[in-house]
Amino acid sequence: xxxxxxxxxxxxxxxxxxxxxxxxxxxxxxxxxxxxxxxxxxxxxxxxxxxxxxxxxxxxxxxxxxxxxxxxxxxxxxxxxxxx
Amino acid sequence: xxxxxxxxxxxxxxxxxxxxxxxxxxxxxxxxxxxxxxxxxxxxxxxxxxxxxxxxxxxxxxxxxxxxxxxxxxxxxxxxxxxxxxxxxxxxxxxxxxxxxxxxxxxxxxxxxxxxxxxxxxxxxxxxxxxxxxxxxxxxxxxxxxxxxxxxxxxxxxxxxxxxxxxxxxxxxxxxxxxxxxxxxxxxxxxxxx
Numbered sequence: 001x002x003x004x005x006x007x008x009x010x011x012x013x014x015x016x017x018x019x020x021x022x023x024x025x026x027x028x029x030x031x032x033x034x035x036x037x038x039x040x041x042x043x044x045x046x047x048x049x050x051x052x053x054x055x056x057x058x059x060x061x062x063x064x065x066x067x068x069x070x071x072x073x074x075x076x077x078x079x080x081x082x083x084x
Numbered sequence: 085x086x087x088x089x090x091x092x093x094x095x096x097x098x099x100x101x102x103x104x105x106x107x108x109x110x111x112x113x114x115x116x117x118x119x120x121x122x123x124x125x126x127x128x129x130x131x132x133x134x135x136x137x138x139x140x141x142x143x144x145x146x147x148x149x150x151x152x153x154x155x156x157x158x159x160x161x162x163x164x165x166x167x168x169x170x171x172x173x174x175x176x177x178x179x180x181x182x183x184x185x186x187x188x189x190x191x192x193x194x195x196x197x198x199x200x201x202x203x204x205x206x207x208x209x210x211x212x213x214x215x216x217x218x219x220x221x222x223x224x225x226x227x228x229x230x231x232x233x234x235x236x237x238x239x240x241x242x243x244x245x246x247x248x249x250x251x252x253x254x255x256x257x258x259x260x261x262x263x264x265x266x267x268x269x270x271x272x273x274x275x276x277x278x
Contacts, residue, residue: 003185012255016229016236036190043191043262046198050211051230053202058110061103061143066205069097069105073119078097081126 002026007037011044093130100143104150111154111227113216121157125150155242158224162243171221172252180259191262194270207269214264222257229254 002010007030010023019027031038058066069077104125108118128149129136136145182188201207215223221243228239240250 003181004187005181005185008259009251009255012258013251015258016251016254036187039191039193040262043194043198043266044258046194046201047211047258047261047265048230049199050202050208052233054208054211055110055231057202058106059147061100067106067109067115068102069119069122073105073123074097074101077101077119077123077126078094080123081093081096081130 002030004030004034004037007031007034008040011037011041015044015048093126093133096126096129096146100146103143104146107147107150108154110212111231112157113212113223117157121150121153124153128153158228158242159244161220161224162245165220167221167245167249167253171219171256172249173256180263192266192270194266210265210269211261214261214268217264218257218260222253222260225250225253226257226261 007027010019010027013019014024014027018024031041101122104122105118108121109115112118112121125146129146132149136142140148179188215226218226225239225243225245228234228242229236234242236247236250240247243250245253
């Protein structure tokens with residue numbers, strides 16, 4: 001029987017490669033019975049999804065920027081470009 | 085081939101500076117490091133201007149250079165600070181599980197519609213803060229996997245770790261990130277609005 005601790009480790013692993021058949025079944029069976037592990041899986045997937053959306057937003061040129069270069073840094077970079 | 089007319093380095097900083105900085109910040113989590121790599125990117129672009137084919141847009145070309153520099157930075161950091169035992173220790177919060185491996189305190193219900201959270205600026209700020217709070221090895225592995233979308237083989241090469249160790253690192257990173265979000269965002273909200 002897999003413990004919750006085993007299942008959290010395997011859930012993470014399953015996000016990076018496909019688990020061997022036996023383990024996959026073991027995890028699915030456990031999730032049917034364990035609401036905490038099922039919740040844990042939903043939350044990990046939510047974090048993945050949110051991070052991907054964040055990256056998609058941040059990586060789009062022209063989106064209103066969150067973090068911006070300071071004026072000082074801009075000045076420094078401009079100078080380095082004109083007199084390298 | 086004639087140089088594309090839009091390649092004007094004097095306008096680069098104003099046009100692309102913030103964009104490249106934002107891109108670097110999301111991956112490096114450090115202002116001065118991000119500034120340095122943006123500067124290096126522009127300098128490399130200036131030197132390599134003749135290689136710009138004009139097939140891609142200027143911003144795509146610049147971000148490609150920056151991406152290389154970020155990867156080099158990860159490689160460098162992995163060489164400077166190789167995996168420590170602490171990076172591989174079994175779990176983030178030892179109080180999560182009891183001796184038999186059952187949840188001691190299970191994840192709380194995040195309620196509402198968490199799928200819409202990516203629209204909330206404050207939540208995204210907490211998320212990046214939680215990411216910055218991980219150890220560098222955990223944060224870099226997570227960044228390469230979830231932000232860059234690299235596969236594990238590629239990440240193992242960049243970070244110079246075995247695949248088994250990488251799984252442990254990613255597991256720990258995800259567990260800590262989840263824990264951090266739960267305490268910094270979800271619990272905070274329920275305390276405020278009981």
